Amino acid sequence: MRYSIKYLALVLTISLSVMYGCSSAPDDPGARPLVAVGDHQLTYRMLGSAVPNHLSVEDSVVFVQDYINRWIRSELLLQKAELNLSPKEKDVERLLEEYRRSLLIHQYQQKLLAQKFSPFITGNEINKCYTDMEDNFRLEDVIIKGTFVIVPKTAPNINTLEKLYRSEDQEDLVKLETYCFQNARKYEIFLDHWLPMEEINRALPEPISRTDQFVKYNKIYNTSDSLNQYFLSIKDFKLPSDLAPIEYVEEKIKSILINKKRMEFLKQLETDLYEEGLNNKSIKFY
Numbered sequence: 001m002r003y004s005i006k007y008l009a010l011v012l013t014i015s016l017s018v019m020y021g022c023s024s025a026p027d028d029p030g031a032r033p034l035v036a037v038g039d040h041q042l043t044y045r046m047l048g049s050a051v052p053n054h055l056s057v058e059d060s061v062v063f064v065q066d067y068i069n070r071w072i073r074s075e076l077l078l079q080k081a082e083l084n085l086s087p088k089e090k091d092v093e094r095l096l097e098e099y100r101r102s103l104l105i106h107q108y109q110q111k112l113l114a115q116k117f118s119p120f121i122t123g124n125e126i127n128k129c130y131t132d133m134e135d136n137f138r139l140e141d142v143i144i145k146g147t148f149v150i151v152p153k154t155a156p157n158i159n160t161l162e163k164l165y166r167s168e169d170q171e172d173l174v175k176l177e178t179y180c181f182q183n184a185r186k187y188e189i190f191l192d193h194w195l196p197m198e199e200i201n202r203a204l205p206e207p208i209s210r211t212d213q214f215v216k217y218n219k220i221y222n223t224s225d226s227l228n229q230y231f232l233s234i235k236d237f238k239l240p241s242d243l244a245p246i247e248y249v250e251e252k253i254k255s256i257l258i259n260k261k262r263m264e265f266l267k268q269l270e271t272d273l274y275e276e277g278l279n280n281k282s283i284k285f286y
Contacts, residue, residue: 014131028041028176029164030044030048031044031045032044034046034047035068035071035072035134036069036281037072037075037076037078037079038075040075040078040079042068042071047064047067047068050067051063051064051067057101059227077267079175093167099247099262109266112268112269113262113265114263116204116259116265117262117263117265119121119258119259119261121254121258126246126250126253126254126257127246129253129257130246130249130253131254134243136242137241137243137244137249137252137253138240138241138242138243139238139239139241139242139243139244140240141196141198141211141240142192142196142197142198142211142215142237142238142239142240143194143196143197143211143213143237143238144190144200144234144235144236144237144238145190145192145193145194145195145196145234145235145236145237146186146190146191146232146233146235146236147165147166147176147187147188147189147190147191147231147232147233147235148186148188148190148200148203148208148230148232148233149161149165149180149184149186149187149230149231150184150186150187150203150228150229150230150231150232151180151183151184151185151229151231152183152184152185152227152228152229153224153227153228153230154227154228155183155184156183157179158229160179161176161179161183161231162222162231164176164179165231165233165285166220166233168191168235173189173191176189185228186203191235193247193248194245194247194248197211197237198211198231203216203230204223204230205223205224205225205228205230206223208221212239212240215234215237215239216239218234219233219234219235220232220233220234221233221234
């Protein structure tokens with residue numbers, strides 16, 4: 001079967017354009033069946049209209065072979081569905097109407113959201129949500145603040161780096177930034193924001209195990225592999241089940257609040273339309 005379809009596909013790619021133009025002939029080649037499943041036929045013209053323009057002969061062969069196989073499988077499934085589904089289950093008109101209604105309502109809602117909905121969130125709203133829902137913002141992983149540097153073993157003045165990456169002095173941090181920019185393969189100076197410890201672990205040659213215990217008792221860590229040296233300085237940490245710092249979950253809170261406001265907007269829209277329908281008497285109760 002594979003061979004015959006492939007052979008047929010090759011013939012089709014050469015002759016489809018000629019045959020497709022012969023619809024006025026008494027014996028219309030385009031109407032001839034290519035393959036049939038039960039009473040349903042795939043004709044040359046149907047296949048010809050499905051083949052994209054400007055395909056190479058090789059690509060056309062692949063496309064035609066795949067299309068015929070997919071058409072056969074689809075028809076077999078359709079016939080089984082016709083035999084085994086109840087009339088109610090086959091009532092696609094009802095399903096299509098329900099889908100059409102849902103699609104139109106969704107499109108209208110999205111249009112109004114784009115035109116009239118303002119997703120502006122205030123700091124007070126963020127703080128209130130954080131306080132009211134703090135149990136939803138418990139950490140699942142260790143997060144840290146600090147410095148992380150990866151440098152080649154051949155990097156110059158590594159002794160200087162070993163001093164700088166431990167420091168919190170602003171002048172030293174400027175020097176560290178300059179050094180890393182010139183020599184580091186990768187570096188993160190994240191004293192003003194939190195990073196998951198797992199993100200650091202992924203960059204290490206051997207991940208640190210039991211990170212919750214590690215961060216309690218280690219402020220400085222360095223290791224190496226055959227090419228690089230790795231320097232980690234931990235200035236602060238939070239453990240799993242700790243309440244996440246508000247700045248760490250701020251974007252999550254904004255998403256929660258925006259989604260809540262979006263739902264309130266859509267609910268208000270329904271209420272306004274209902275009241276409008278009552279006022280203009282387009283709603284009639286019998």
